[in-house]
Amino acid sequence: MLKLFDAQQIKAMDTCTVEKQDIQSVDLMERASLALFESLCHLLDEDSHIVIFAGSGNNGGDALALARMLLTKHFSVDVYLINPNGILSADCAANKARLERLLYINEIRSDKDIPQIEKGSVVIDGIFGSGLNRPLSDIYLQIVSVINNSGSIVYSIDIPSGLFVEDNSMNNPDGIVKADRVFSFQFPKLSLLLPENADYCSHLTILDIGLCSECIDEQFSDYSCIERRDIEPMLKKRNTFAHKGVFGHALIFAGSFGKIGAAVLSARACLRAGVGLLTMRIPSCGVEILQTAVPEAMVSAEEEKEWLSGVGGISDKMTIGIGPGIGLCQVTGDLLKTLLTVSSKPMVIDADALNLIAKDESLKLLIPKESILTPHPVELDRLIGCRCLSGYERLQKAREFAETYSVYVVLKGAYTATITPEKKVFFNSTGNPGMATAGSGDVLTGVITSLLAQKYSPFESAVFGVYLHGSAGDFAAKSKSVYSLLASDIIGYLGKAYRGIEKR
Numbered sequence: 001m002l003k004l005f006d007a008q009q010i011k012a013m014d015t016c017t018v019e020k021q022d023i024q025s026v027d028l029m030e031r032a033s034l035a036l037f038e039s040l041c042h043l044l045d046e047d048s049h050i051v052i053f054a055g056s057g058n059n060g061g062d063a064l065a066l067a068r069m070l071l072t073k074h075f076s077v078d079v080y081l082i083n084p085n086g087i088l089s090a091d092c093a094a095n096k097a098r099l100e101r102l103l104y105i106n107e108i109r110s111d112k113d114i115p116q117i118e119k120g121s122v123v124i125d126g127i128f129g130s131g132l133n134r135p136l137s138d139i140y141l142q143i144v145s146v147i148n149n150s151g152s153i154v155y156s157i158d159i160p161s162g163l164f165v166e167d168n169s170m171n172n173p174d175g176i177v178k179a180d181r182v183f184s185f186q187f188p189k190l191s192l193l194l195p196e197n198a199d200y201c202s203h204l205t206i207l208d209i210g211l212c213s214e215c216i217d218e219q220f221s222d223y224s225c226i227e228r229r230d231i232e233p234m235l236k237k238r239n240t241f242a243h244k245g246v247f248g249h250a251l252i253f254a255g256s257f258g259k260i261g262a263a264v265l266s267a268r269a270c271l272r273a274g275v276g277l278l279t280m281r282i283p284s285c286g287v288e289i290l291q292t293a294v295p296e297a298m299v300s301a302e303e304e305k306e307w308l309s310g311v312g313g314i315s316d317k318m319t320i321g322i323g324p325g326i327g328l329c330q331v332t333g334d335l336l337k338t339l340l341t342v343s344s345k346p347m348v349i350d351a352d353a354l355n356l357i358a359k360d361e362s363l364k365l366l367i368p369k370e371s372i373l374t375p376h377p378v379e380l381d382r383l384i385g386c387r388c389l390s391g392y393e394r395l396q397k398a399r400e401f402a403e404t405y406s407v408y409v410v411l412k413g414a415y416t417a418t419i420t421p422e423k424k425v426f427f428n429s430t431g432n433p434g435m436a437t438a439g440s441g442d443v444l445t446g447v448i449t450s451l452l453a454q455k456y457s458p459f460e461s462a463v464f465g466v467y468l469h470g471s472a473g474d475f476a477a478k479s480k481s482v483y484s485l486l487a488s489d490i491i492g493y494l495g496k497a498y499r500g501i502e503k504r
């Protein structure tokens, strides 16, 4: 699991590593720059012209060390050191001295010194890193504007200059470098996983710079990234003598007139994710459709033709999922209230079930503890009753919600975040933009309900389900492309996603 840290913690681990490994901080900078150099070389052409912008802190120091390394490979390099106050960090000054022996360093002290960037150049952005402590102004704004308007490929060191590590709600969007790729040292930075910052980081590479693991373990963090090695041990092996009764009985409430497709998708996904038995509670208009499309599912037909109004037959043995395509009818809201009242086991709540809860405050208190709620950002905003101005704010509000109601919130997005009742946040690392398509959420509900029915804990059902869903989506995108991917394709690749987890 990759932990995510704030700027102070990063500094503390830096200092701790230098102490524990008995090295100088400039040696750690050399190690970081070497990791960057090796990774970057794969992306450069022999005749690339490289324009490096270095700031006065250690991010600038990294950039100057990188320039020296690129010269050893005979790249054409221009270096601009932005130093309006004439004060450099010690390690930046050390690297300036080393580089000066090999290359003339241009210094930018006023706007007259800002260069035009030659067309076709590759820009390295080493102006500010995790030490940024205020939005950019003056000369820095002008330099960022020149970089962003240059049409060049831009690679940022550690984090795009001008972007804060965590909260950018009060930042100036014009004062942030737009990077084609960010090479982040050791850990991703929280802000790079939030949707409002998508323009500043098209691709992300994490570089291992050998920070001391003891120093990392000492630092507490509420934020982590889930990796495959965290998921693999969760997979429950199947016993030779297993029968369908062992793998749980899911009961999914889904569909309304015109939205029976949502029920079909969640049913198929639930079965493909391995549940033993599945009952679909649907309005009667969907019975033939569902029985034809998913013969493996049982159907509990609602008396109403077009929407759900009654809970039907439920038992304690069943694991409930509710929401895909159910609509917002008052009678369906009443059904949801009854269901929340009579159930004490965790359930999966999605889509219009979340919107119905948002409409009736009293329902929130009825949600069984440890249930899994799977909102997209707009559904989350409705649920908490306010329009969040940033992904960062939304994440904090979702954490408060998860704690207040003792539930797991799966906040869907490019890096879907599973938030626990303890307010811990686990970002997912699989998935792709092709999955931003109709029905993708219905598939996720089916998968998570399936895992919960198979006795995965609510935490495992959420993080494993999200990982599996994303991984199936990645296989689907490889075959169908991100443009043509359908939610049904995700279901089709759930088996391959399982194989991927089971392989090693």
Ligand SMILES: NC(=O)C1=CN([C@@H]2O[C@H](COP(=O)(O)OP(=O)(O)OC[C@H]3O[C@@H](n4cnc5c(N)ncnc54)[C@H](OP(=O)(O)O)[C@@H]3O)[C@@H](O)[C@H]2O)[C@@H](O)CC1
Binding pocket: 010, 011, 013, 014, 028, 029, 032, 055, 056, 057, 058, 059, 060, 061, 062, 089, 127, 128, 129, 130, 131, 132, 133, 134, 135, 136, 137, 140, 157, 158, 159, 185, 209, 211
């Ligand atoms: N993680 C690791 O272990 C390793 C980290 N390493 C690298 O170190 C980087 C962090 O370095 P850092 O702490 O020196 O901060 P960095 O961002 O370079 O500069 C901060 C300086 O800028 C200033 N300043 C701030 N905001 C400003 C503004 N808006 N406008 C103008 N000035 C502003 C502020 O000074 P101030 O003006 O506040 O006095 C301060 O002096 C990190 O990102 C990574 O690249 C590797 O080398 C080794 C391993």
Ligand SMILES: [K+]
Binding pocket: 059, 125, 126, 127, 128, 129, 156, 157, 158, 159, 160, 161
């Ligand atoms: K940077």
